[in-house]
Amino acid sequence: MDWSRTKSIFIIIFLLINLFLTWQLLDKKSANQIAILNESSIQEILNDNNISIHVELPEIKPSGLHLVGKKKEWTQAMVDVVPLPADNLSFPEPTRLVATLDEPYPISDQNMGQQLRSFVNTYVLNGSAYQFGAFDQDNRRLPLYQQYEGFTTYTYEDDQLVLNFNEKQEIIGYEQSILEFEEHGREHDLMSSLRAIEGLYTDQLLRMNQAVTAIEFGYHSLVHQEGAIQVFAPMWQITVVDEQEGEQNTYLINAIGGEIIQ
Known part of the structure; x- marks a missing residue:
């Protein structure tokens, strides 16, 4: 085997690889600079x-x-974790839980957000994983939505968790589906x-x-x-x-x- 010739071929291949990697690096850097310039131009237009x-x-x-x-089907293991008596829970569908409270849970105007969060974290399975939506005044319902990797997931006409209120602004129960x-x-x-x-x-x-x-x-x-x-x-x-x-x-x-x- 001609080792001198083989060595020369390896050197040429190595140089070609280096040139290719250098070109890729410069191309990526150029693309990033263009993106930065474009975003800067957007800010100028605004x-x-x-x-x-x-x-x-x-x-x-x-x-x-x-x-x-x-949607997950509710299992007995999931139901056992819900901190409400079994008699207060019903399942119109295998994937939907309806919970009712023996006594309405009062919510005052002061620190309303904290009170709602406290209720959800205490009485709802995985309650901390839900983000509040907009209150439906006509139907006295407050929807909540699950989060995925810190971002909220919004469903269409099918709320994942809904708190139900009476006319005194008290929580009387909730409905929950888990995705x-x-x-x-x-x-x-x-x-x-x-x-x-x-x-x-x-x-x-x-x-x-x-x-x-x-x-x-x-x-x-x-x-x-x-x-x-x-x-x-x-x-x-x-x-x-x-x-x-x-x-x-x-x-x-x-x-x-x-x-x-x-």
């Missing part, structure tokens, strides 16, 4: 149009997937919060002299699906306020495709 952002922009992972949520989540499909790039805001500006849903007052990343199931399985898409929820016109609008922006839902 400033030029007197569009203000009143909240800190959340940071998320650069890539992510859809979620599939499947098990799995990541589904291939991984996609996720747009940043600033990119989502740019999408609203491009579609003229965010205009001169308006303000972004709330922005949240979460997972949303927007289509009613029969059965125990729901699909959730990663989305940004952004609230835009026009103080001069006295208007407020909230939009959902798909963090994968950029589609805007009003």
Whole structure:
């Protein structure tokens, strides 16, 4: 074997690999610089149009997937953990628990949030994993939604946990379904919060002299699906306020495709 010739070939291959890796590194660095410049340009456009952002922009992972949520059937082991008498529990469906209280649980206007959190953490299975939604005054119901890796999952017309109130603003019971989540499909790039805001500006849903007052990343199931399985898409929820016109609008922006839902 000609070792001199073999050695020369290995050296050439090594140099070619180094050149390739160096090119990849420079290409990645260039792409990152372009992204930074583009986001800087977005901020300049917002400033030029007197569009203000009143909240800190959340940071998320650069890539992510859809979620599939499947309702769990209640087992005896799960029921045994619920700190309420068995006579107070019923199961209209294998995946849904309905709990009633012997005595209404009072909630005062002072420190309402803390009182509600205390009730949920005490009387609901895995209560600390739920985030509060908006109170339904007409039906005296407060929905709560499970979290996945610190982000809230919002279901469509099928609340995961609901606290029921009487006319005295006292909790009289609750209904609960528990979802098990799995990541589904291939991984996609996720747009940043600033990119989502740019999408609203491009579609003229965010205009001169308006303000972004709330922005949240979460997972949303927007289509009613029969059965125990729901699909959730990663989305940004952004609230835009026009103080001069006295208007407020909230939009959902798909963090994968950029589609805007009003």
